Amino acid sequence: MIHILTLTYLAAPDVVAAHLPEHKAWLRDHADKGRILLSGPRPDGGAVIVTADLDDTQVRELVESDPWHLLGLVSYGLTAFEARRTSPGVVTSPEPDAGVLLINVATTNNAAETVDTLASAVEHVAATADGFLGSRLLTSVEGDAVINLAAWSDEQRFAAIFDDSEFSRRYKAFAETTTGAKFRLYRTSRVITPAR
Known part of the structure:
Protein backbone atom coordinates (compact mmCIF):
# COMPACT_ATOMS: atom_id res chain seq x y z
CA MET A 1 0.00 0.00 0.00
CA GLU A 82 -3.59 0.71 -3.39
CA ALA A 83 -1.65 2.29 -6.26
CA ARG A 84 -3.07 0.89 -9.46
CA ARG A 85 -1.57 3.48 -11.81
CA THR A 86 1.75 5.27 -11.73
CA SER A 87 3.49 7.64 -14.04
CA PRO A 88 6.25 5.93 -16.05
CA GLY A 89 9.54 6.20 -14.25
CA VAL A 90 7.95 6.24 -10.79
CA VAL A 91 8.96 3.09 -8.97
CA THR A 92 6.74 2.40 -5.96
CA SER A 93 8.48 -0.75 -4.77
CA PRO A 94 11.31 -0.09 -2.30
CA GLU A 95 12.83 -3.45 -3.18
CA PRO A 96 13.87 -4.56 -6.68
CA ASP A 97 11.11 -6.49 -8.46
CA ALA A 98 10.57 -7.89 -11.95
CA GLY A 99 9.47 -4.51 -13.32
CA VAL A 100 11.42 -2.94 -16.15
CA LEU A 101 11.59 0.54 -17.61
CA LEU A 102 11.93 0.83 -21.38
CA ILE A 103 13.92 3.80 -22.63
CA ASN A 104 13.62 4.19 -26.40
CA VAL A 105 15.67 7.02 -27.93
CA ALA A 106 15.00 8.03 -31.52
CA THR A 107 16.72 10.74 -33.53
CA THR A 108 14.52 12.51 -36.03
CA ASN A 109 14.19 15.38 -38.47
CA ASN A 110 10.49 15.79 -37.67
CA ALA A 111 9.74 15.41 -33.96
CA ALA A 112 5.99 16.03 -34.31
CA GLU A 113 5.61 13.23 -36.88
CA THR A 114 7.80 10.88 -34.85
CA VAL A 115 5.80 11.53 -31.67
CA ASP A 116 2.50 10.99 -33.50
CA THR A 117 3.55 7.65 -35.01
CA LEU A 118 5.13 6.44 -31.78
CA ALA A 119 2.02 7.50 -29.86
CA SER A 120 -0.06 5.35 -32.21
CA ALA A 121 2.07 2.29 -31.37
CA VAL A 122 2.01 3.03 -27.64
CA GLU A 123 -1.75 3.65 -27.62
CA HIS A 124 -2.24 0.23 -29.23
CA VAL A 125 -0.08 -1.34 -26.52
CA ALA A 126 -2.01 0.55 -23.82
CA ALA A 127 -5.27 -0.93 -25.12
CA THR A 128 -4.08 -4.50 -25.67
CA ALA A 129 -0.91 -5.51 -23.81
CA ASP A 130 -0.79 -7.25 -20.44
CA GLY A 131 1.86 -5.89 -18.11
CA PHE A 132 1.98 -2.39 -19.65
CA LEU A 133 2.04 0.17 -16.83
CA GLY A 134 2.26 3.46 -18.74
CA SER A 135 4.37 5.56 -21.05
CA ARG A 136 5.70 9.08 -21.31
CA LEU A 137 6.86 10.53 -24.64
CA LEU A 138 9.46 13.28 -24.51
CA THR A 139 10.82 15.55 -27.23
CA SER A 140 14.28 17.08 -26.95
CA VAL A 141 14.44 20.85 -26.56
CA GLU A 142 16.28 20.98 -29.89
CA GLY A 143 13.52 18.93 -31.57
CA ASP A 144 15.94 16.35 -32.94
CA ALA A 145 15.14 13.43 -30.63
CA VAL A 146 12.15 11.67 -29.10
CA ILE A 147 12.33 9.50 -25.99
CA ASN A 148 9.74 7.00 -24.83
CA LEU A 149 9.79 5.99 -21.16
CA ALA A 150 7.50 3.00 -20.67
CA ALA A 151 7.01 0.96 -17.52
CA TRP A 152 6.33 -2.78 -17.71
CA SER A 153 5.54 -5.34 -15.04
CA ASP A 154 8.23 -7.67 -16.38
CA GLU A 155 10.55 -8.30 -19.32
CA GLN A 156 8.56 -11.25 -20.68
CA ARG A 157 5.37 -9.22 -21.09
CA PHE A 158 7.32 -6.44 -22.79
CA ALA A 159 8.83 -8.92 -25.27
CA ALA A 160 5.37 -10.30 -26.11
CA ILE A 161 4.34 -7.05 -27.85
CA PHE A 162 6.60 -7.93 -30.77
CA ASP A 163 4.37 -10.96 -31.48
CA ASP A 164 1.46 -8.56 -32.16
CA SER A 165 1.30 -7.81 -35.89
CA GLU A 166 -0.65 -4.56 -35.39
CA PHE A 167 1.95 -3.28 -32.94
CA SER A 168 4.73 -4.29 -35.35
CA ARG A 169 3.01 -2.41 -38.20
CA ARG A 170 2.68 0.74 -36.09
CA TYR A 171 6.22 0.46 -34.74
CA LYS A 172 7.55 0.14 -38.30
CA ALA A 173 5.69 3.35 -39.25
CA PHE A 174 7.35 5.04 -36.26
CA ALA A 175 10.80 3.74 -37.26
CA GLU A 176 10.36 5.17 -40.76
CA THR A 177 10.09 8.69 -39.26
CA THR A 178 13.42 8.38 -37.45
CA THR A 179 17.04 8.74 -38.50
CA GLY A 180 17.92 6.15 -35.87
CA ALA A 181 16.31 4.46 -32.85
CA LYS A 182 17.52 2.20 -30.07
CA PHE A 183 15.79 0.85 -27.00
CA ARG A 184 17.01 -0.78 -23.81
CA LEU A 185 15.30 -2.16 -20.71
CA TYR A 186 16.40 -0.98 -17.28
CA ARG A 187 15.89 -1.78 -13.62
CA THR A 188 16.60 0.56 -10.72
CA SER A 189 20.10 0.00 -9.35
CA ARG A 190 20.37 2.93 -6.99
CA VAL A 191 18.44 6.04 -5.99
CA ILE A 192 20.19 9.27 -4.97
CA THR A 193 18.10 12.20 -3.77
CA PRO A 194 19.08 15.87 -3.39
CA ALA A 195 21.22 16.63 -0.34
CA ARG A 196 19.20 19.63 0.75
Missing part, protein backbone atom coordinates in the same frame (compact mmCIF):
# COMPACT_ATOMS: atom_id res chain seq x y z
CA ILE A 2 1.03 3.57 -0.64
CA HIS A 3 0.71 5.74 2.45
CA ILE A 4 0.16 9.47 2.69
CA LEU A 5 1.57 10.63 6.01
CA THR A 6 0.35 14.00 7.25
CA LEU A 7 2.61 15.61 9.84
CA THR A 8 1.10 18.13 12.25
CA TYR A 9 3.49 20.25 14.30
CA LEU A 10 3.09 19.89 18.07
CA ALA A 11 5.86 22.34 18.97
CA ALA A 12 6.62 25.96 18.18
CA PRO A 13 8.00 26.55 14.65
CA ASP A 14 11.44 27.56 15.99
CA VAL A 15 11.71 24.30 17.96
CA VAL A 16 10.72 22.24 14.91
CA ALA A 17 13.19 24.20 12.73
CA ALA A 18 15.99 23.61 15.24
CA HIS A 19 15.68 19.87 14.55
CA LEU A 20 15.21 20.17 10.79
CA PRO A 21 18.73 18.92 9.86
CA GLU A 22 18.16 15.53 11.57
CA HIS A 23 14.71 15.23 9.99
CA LYS A 24 16.09 16.06 6.53
CA ALA A 25 18.85 13.47 6.92
CA TRP A 26 16.19 10.91 7.89
CA LEU A 27 14.08 11.85 4.83
CA ARG A 28 17.04 11.55 2.48
CA ASP A 29 18.11 8.19 3.91
CA HIS A 30 14.66 6.70 3.39
CA ALA A 31 14.24 8.33 -0.05
CA ASP A 32 17.59 6.85 -1.11
CA LYS A 33 16.36 3.44 0.09
CA GLY A 34 13.20 3.84 -2.00
CA ARG A 35 10.84 4.00 0.99
CA ILE A 36 9.83 7.67 0.61
CA LEU A 37 8.68 8.87 -2.81
CA LEU A 38 7.75 12.48 -2.02
CA SER A 39 7.95 14.83 0.95
CA GLY A 40 7.56 18.49 1.67
CA PRO A 41 5.96 21.20 3.78
CA ARG A 42 2.29 22.15 3.56
CA PRO A 43 1.51 25.82 2.92
CA ASP A 44 -0.76 25.89 5.98
CA GLY A 45 1.87 24.34 8.27
CA GLY A 46 2.95 20.78 8.85
CA ALA A 47 4.22 18.46 6.15
CA VAL A 48 3.31 15.50 3.94
CA ILE A 49 5.23 12.33 3.12
CA VAL A 50 4.20 9.85 0.42
CA THR A 51 5.69 6.41 0.91
CA ALA A 52 6.55 3.65 -1.51
CA ASP A 53 4.55 0.42 -1.44
CA LEU A 54 5.06 -0.51 2.23
CA ASP A 55 3.15 -2.74 4.60
CA ASP A 56 1.73 -1.48 7.92
CA THR A 57 4.73 -2.68 9.94
CA GLN A 58 7.20 -0.95 7.61
CA VAL A 59 5.23 2.31 7.82
CA ARG A 60 5.05 2.13 11.61
CA GLU A 61 8.82 1.53 11.79
CA LEU A 62 9.39 4.44 9.38
CA VAL A 63 7.30 6.84 11.46
CA GLU A 64 8.82 5.69 14.73
CA SER A 65 12.33 6.34 13.41
CA ASP A 66 11.65 9.99 12.47
CA PRO A 67 13.66 12.29 14.77
CA TRP A 68 10.72 14.72 14.91
CA HIS A 69 8.45 11.90 16.08
CA LEU A 70 11.01 10.67 18.63
CA LEU A 71 11.24 14.19 20.09
CA GLY A 72 7.45 14.58 20.19
CA LEU A 73 7.52 17.51 17.74
CA VAL A 74 4.92 16.10 15.32
CA SER A 75 1.93 13.82 15.16
CA TYR A 76 1.27 11.63 12.15
CA GLY A 77 -2.01 11.15 10.30
CA LEU A 78 -2.19 8.26 7.86
CA THR A 79 -4.12 7.51 4.67
CA ALA A 80 -3.37 4.32 2.74
CA PHE A 81 -4.38 3.33 -0.77
Whole structure:
Protein backbone atom coordinates (compact mmCIF):
# COMPACT_ATOMS: atom_id res chain seq x y z
CA MET A 1 0.00 0.00 0.00
CA ILE A 2 1.03 3.57 -0.64
CA HIS A 3 0.71 5.74 2.45
CA ILE A 4 0.16 9.47 2.69
CA LEU A 5 1.57 10.63 6.01
CA THR A 6 0.35 14.00 7.25
CA LEU A 7 2.61 15.61 9.84
CA THR A 8 1.10 18.13 12.25
CA TYR A 9 3.49 20.25 14.30
CA LEU A 10 3.09 19.89 18.07
CA ALA A 11 5.86 22.34 18.97
CA ALA A 12 6.62 25.96 18.18
CA PRO A 13 8.00 26.55 14.65
CA ASP A 14 11.44 27.56 15.99
CA VAL A 15 11.71 24.30 17.96
CA VAL A 16 10.72 22.24 14.91
CA ALA A 17 13.19 24.20 12.73
CA ALA A 18 15.99 23.61 15.24
CA HIS A 19 15.68 19.87 14.55
CA LEU A 20 15.21 20.17 10.79
CA PRO A 21 18.73 18.92 9.86
CA GLU A 22 18.16 15.53 11.57
CA HIS A 23 14.71 15.23 9.99
CA LYS A 24 16.09 16.06 6.53
CA ALA A 25 18.85 13.47 6.92
CA TRP A 26 16.19 10.91 7.89
CA LEU A 27 14.08 11.85 4.83
CA ARG A 28 17.04 11.55 2.48
CA ASP A 29 18.11 8.19 3.91
CA HIS A 30 14.66 6.70 3.39
CA ALA A 31 14.24 8.33 -0.05
CA ASP A 32 17.59 6.85 -1.11
CA LYS A 33 16.36 3.44 0.09
CA GLY A 34 13.20 3.84 -2.00
CA ARG A 35 10.84 4.00 0.99
CA ILE A 36 9.83 7.67 0.61
CA LEU A 37 8.68 8.87 -2.81
CA LEU A 38 7.75 12.48 -2.02
CA SER A 39 7.95 14.83 0.95
CA GLY A 40 7.56 18.49 1.67
CA PRO A 41 5.96 21.20 3.78
CA ARG A 42 2.29 22.15 3.56
CA PRO A 43 1.51 25.82 2.92
CA ASP A 44 -0.76 25.89 5.98
CA GLY A 45 1.87 24.34 8.27
CA GLY A 46 2.95 20.78 8.85
CA ALA A 47 4.22 18.46 6.15
CA VAL A 48 3.31 15.50 3.94
CA ILE A 49 5.23 12.33 3.12
CA VAL A 50 4.20 9.85 0.42
CA THR A 51 5.69 6.41 0.91
CA ALA A 52 6.55 3.65 -1.51
CA ASP A 53 4.55 0.42 -1.44
CA LEU A 54 5.06 -0.51 2.23
CA ASP A 55 3.15 -2.74 4.60
CA ASP A 56 1.73 -1.48 7.92
CA THR A 57 4.73 -2.68 9.94
CA GLN A 58 7.20 -0.95 7.61
CA VAL A 59 5.23 2.31 7.82
CA ARG A 60 5.05 2.13 11.61
CA GLU A 61 8.82 1.53 11.79
CA LEU A 62 9.39 4.44 9.38
CA VAL A 63 7.30 6.84 11.46
CA GLU A 64 8.82 5.69 14.73
CA SER A 65 12.33 6.34 13.41
CA ASP A 66 11.65 9.99 12.47
CA PRO A 67 13.66 12.29 14.77
CA TRP A 68 10.72 14.72 14.91
CA HIS A 69 8.45 11.90 16.08
CA LEU A 70 11.01 10.67 18.63
CA LEU A 71 11.24 14.19 20.09
CA GLY A 72 7.45 14.58 20.19
CA LEU A 73 7.52 17.51 17.74
CA VAL A 74 4.92 16.10 15.32
CA SER A 75 1.93 13.82 15.16
CA TYR A 76 1.27 11.63 12.15
CA GLY A 77 -2.01 11.15 10.30
CA LEU A 78 -2.19 8.26 7.86
CA THR A 79 -4.12 7.51 4.67
CA ALA A 80 -3.37 4.32 2.74
CA PHE A 81 -4.38 3.33 -0.77
CA GLU A 82 -3.59 0.71 -3.39
CA ALA A 83 -1.65 2.29 -6.26
CA ARG A 84 -3.07 0.89 -9.46
CA ARG A 85 -1.57 3.48 -11.81
CA THR A 86 1.75 5.27 -11.73
CA SER A 87 3.49 7.64 -14.04
CA PRO A 88 6.25 5.93 -16.05
CA GLY A 89 9.54 6.20 -14.25
CA VAL A 90 7.95 6.24 -10.79
CA VAL A 91 8.96 3.09 -8.97
CA THR A 92 6.74 2.40 -5.96
CA SER A 93 8.48 -0.75 -4.77
CA PRO A 94 11.31 -0.09 -2.30
CA GLU A 95 12.83 -3.45 -3.18
CA PRO A 96 13.87 -4.56 -6.68
CA ASP A 97 11.11 -6.49 -8.46
CA ALA A 98 10.57 -7.89 -11.95
CA GLY A 99 9.47 -4.51 -13.32
CA VAL A 100 11.42 -2.94 -16.15
CA LEU A 101 11.59 0.54 -17.61
CA LEU A 102 11.93 0.83 -21.38
CA ILE A 103 13.92 3.80 -22.63
CA ASN A 104 13.62 4.19 -26.40
CA VAL A 105 15.67 7.02 -27.93
CA ALA A 106 15.00 8.03 -31.52
CA THR A 107 16.72 10.74 -33.53
CA THR A 108 14.52 12.51 -36.03
CA ASN A 109 14.19 15.38 -38.47
CA ASN A 110 10.49 15.79 -37.67
CA ALA A 111 9.74 15.41 -33.96
CA ALA A 112 5.99 16.03 -34.31
CA GLU A 113 5.61 13.23 -36.88
CA THR A 114 7.80 10.88 -34.85
CA VAL A 115 5.80 11.53 -31.67
CA ASP A 116 2.50 10.99 -33.50
CA THR A 117 3.55 7.65 -35.01
CA LEU A 118 5.13 6.44 -31.78
CA ALA A 119 2.02 7.50 -29.86
CA SER A 120 -0.06 5.35 -32.21
CA ALA A 121 2.07 2.29 -31.37
CA VAL A 122 2.01 3.03 -27.64
CA GLU A 123 -1.75 3.65 -27.62
CA HIS A 124 -2.24 0.23 -29.23
CA VAL A 125 -0.08 -1.34 -26.52
CA ALA A 126 -2.01 0.55 -23.82
CA ALA A 127 -5.27 -0.93 -25.12
CA THR A 128 -4.08 -4.50 -25.67
CA ALA A 129 -0.91 -5.51 -23.81
CA ASP A 130 -0.79 -7.25 -20.44
CA GLY A 131 1.86 -5.89 -18.11
CA PHE A 132 1.98 -2.39 -19.65
CA LEU A 133 2.04 0.17 -16.83
CA GLY A 134 2.26 3.46 -18.74
CA SER A 135 4.37 5.56 -21.05
CA ARG A 136 5.70 9.08 -21.31
CA LEU A 137 6.86 10.53 -24.64
CA LEU A 138 9.46 13.28 -24.51
CA THR A 139 10.82 15.55 -27.23
CA SER A 140 14.28 17.08 -26.95
CA VAL A 141 14.44 20.85 -26.56
CA GLU A 142 16.28 20.98 -29.89
CA GLY A 143 13.52 18.93 -31.57
CA ASP A 144 15.94 16.35 -32.94
CA ALA A 145 15.14 13.43 -30.63
CA VAL A 146 12.15 11.67 -29.10
CA ILE A 147 12.33 9.50 -25.99
CA ASN A 148 9.74 7.00 -24.83
CA LEU A 149 9.79 5.99 -21.16
CA ALA A 150 7.50 3.00 -20.67
CA ALA A 151 7.01 0.96 -17.52
CA TRP A 152 6.33 -2.78 -17.71
CA SER A 153 5.54 -5.34 -15.04
CA ASP A 154 8.23 -7.67 -16.38
CA GLU A 155 10.55 -8.30 -19.32
CA GLN A 156 8.56 -11.25 -20.68
CA ARG A 157 5.37 -9.22 -21.09
CA PHE A 158 7.32 -6.44 -22.79
CA ALA A 159 8.83 -8.92 -25.27
CA ALA A 160 5.37 -10.30 -26.11
CA ILE A 161 4.34 -7.05 -27.85
CA PHE A 162 6.60 -7.93 -30.77
CA ASP A 163 4.37 -10.96 -31.48
CA ASP A 164 1.46 -8.56 -32.16
CA SER A 165 1.30 -7.81 -35.89
CA GLU A 166 -0.65 -4.56 -35.39
CA PHE A 167 1.95 -3.28 -32.94
CA SER A 168 4.73 -4.29 -35.35
CA ARG A 169 3.01 -2.41 -38.20
CA ARG A 170 2.68 0.74 -36.09
CA TYR A 171 6.22 0.46 -34.74
CA LYS A 172 7.55 0.14 -38.30
CA ALA A 173 5.69 3.35 -39.25
CA PHE A 174 7.35 5.04 -36.26
CA ALA A 175 10.80 3.74 -37.26
CA GLU A 176 10.36 5.17 -40.76
CA THR A 177 10.09 8.69 -39.26
CA THR A 178 13.42 8.38 -37.45
CA THR A 179 17.04 8.74 -38.50
CA GLY A 180 17.92 6.15 -35.87
CA ALA A 181 16.31 4.46 -32.85
CA LYS A 182 17.52 2.20 -30.07
CA PHE A 183 15.79 0.85 -27.00
CA ARG A 184 17.01 -0.78 -23.81
CA LEU A 185 15.30 -2.16 -20.71
CA TYR A 186 16.40 -0.98 -17.28
CA ARG A 187 15.89 -1.78 -13.62
CA THR A 188 16.60 0.56 -10.72
CA SER A 189 20.10 0.00 -9.35
CA ARG A 190 20.37 2.93 -6.99
CA VAL A 191 18.44 6.04 -5.99
CA ILE A 192 20.19 9.27 -4.97
CA THR A 193 18.10 12.20 -3.77
CA PRO A 194 19.08 15.87 -3.39
CA ALA A 195 21.22 16.63 -0.34
CA ARG A 196 19.20 19.63 0.75
